Amino acid sequence: MIEHDELAERFEAQRGLLQAVAYRMLGSRSEAEDAVQETWLRLGRTDAGSVDNLTGWLRTVVTRICLDMLRSRTSRREELTEHQVLDQVSEPARGSRPEDEAVLADSVSRALLVVLDTLEPAERVAFVLHDMFAVPFDRIAPIVERTPATTKKLASRARRKVRGTPVIPAEELTRHREVVxxxxxxxxxxxxxxxxxxxxxxxxxxxxxxxxAPGMAAEVRGARAVAEGTVHFARRSQAAELALVDGAVGVVVAPHGQLLFALTFTIEEDRIAAYEVIAGPARLRRLSLAVLAG
Structure with missing residues (x-):
């Protein structure tokens, strides 16, 4: 029988890994912490002395908890009012600290979190565990209740979605990326x-x-007027990253990894001829989003 203090010490040694797995699965620091805490509670109800590979056991348990959370998640699919959208962009997550957000931003990009959120739960689990943590498919298969071969296909399908398919030639994509x-x-x-x-x-x-924001026009024309309006976007742009939006270079604004806006651009002769800020939940769901490689 493993003593409680020894068990707690062994768990703490794995906490960083468990948080990393859970954060990539859920895209939310607070939800990841909840999943890790639940893993600890389940460990306390288990005869740890009978567990041969504690690291593997903990990773499996936290993944199953995350999978259940992904399957039951509905909050990100709900319609947001204009006021709610602006509040979420302007305010930090409850209980968050700037240094915590910086660490998360360094560990995985907001754009990747946004794209991961478009995957089916089983696809996300297979991709995260295999591509990010090098877990073999035969160990992932029981978690997602598939065969290893089918699990490999899940990860492959997820990988294609994450990478996306540009709709313009590579040279043009590079130039557009530089402009945006x-x-x-x-x-x-x-x-x-x-x-x-x-x-x-x-x-x-x-x-x-x-x-x-109150008083802003839905359409603005002319470089000076557009530029002056964009300056007011500075605070929101701290949560913005380049992404592939409908196959072209765009921007996602995703504070705490949650997609609120997407920007699409029309570029002519290496200048921005037009850009659109997409914020309606229904329109956002119709977008094809991927990570911009390179």
Whole structure:
């Protein structure tokens, strides 16, 4: 029989791994912490002395807990009001600390979390465990209740979704990436001159009502007006990252890994001729999102 203090010490030695697995599964720090805590409670109800591979056992248990949470999750599919959307962009997660958010941002990109959230639960489990933690398919299969061969197909399907398929040639994609990256960097810095440098003179910015602050127009035309409006986007742009949106270079705004806005761009002669801020939940669900490689 393993003593409680020894068991707690062995669990604490695995906590970092368990949190990493749970965070990638759930995309939420608080939910990941809940999953890890539940794993500890289940360990306390188990004869740990009979567990040959404690690391593997803990990883399996936390994954099953996460899988159940993914299957029952409905909150991210609900419609958000304009006020709720703006509040979530402006305010940090309850109980979060800046240093915690920085660590999570370094560990996995917001864009990847957004894309992972589009996967089916079993696909997400197979992809995360195999591609991120090198767990063999024969060990993942019992968790998702599939054969190893089918589990391998789940991971492969997830991988294709994560990578996406660009709809423009590679050279053009690279140029567009440079333009949008410069735009995003300037927006983050509140650099009006930098924003103007990548906008076409007659650029148009369109915005869904859910992303509009009081008094903002849904459509703005002209480089100066668009640039000045973009400067006010600076605070929100801290939670923005490049992504592949419908096969082209775009931006996702995802504080704490939760998708709130997506930006699509029309680029002509290496200048932004138009961009649109998509915030309506129904429109966001119709987008094809992938990680922008490179």
């Amino acid at each position: 990256s410069a735009f995003l960097s300037a927006a983050r810095a509140g650099d009006l001159t930098g924003i103007l440098a990548v906008l076409a003179p007659d650029v148009v910015r369109r915005c869904d009502p859910a992303a509009l």
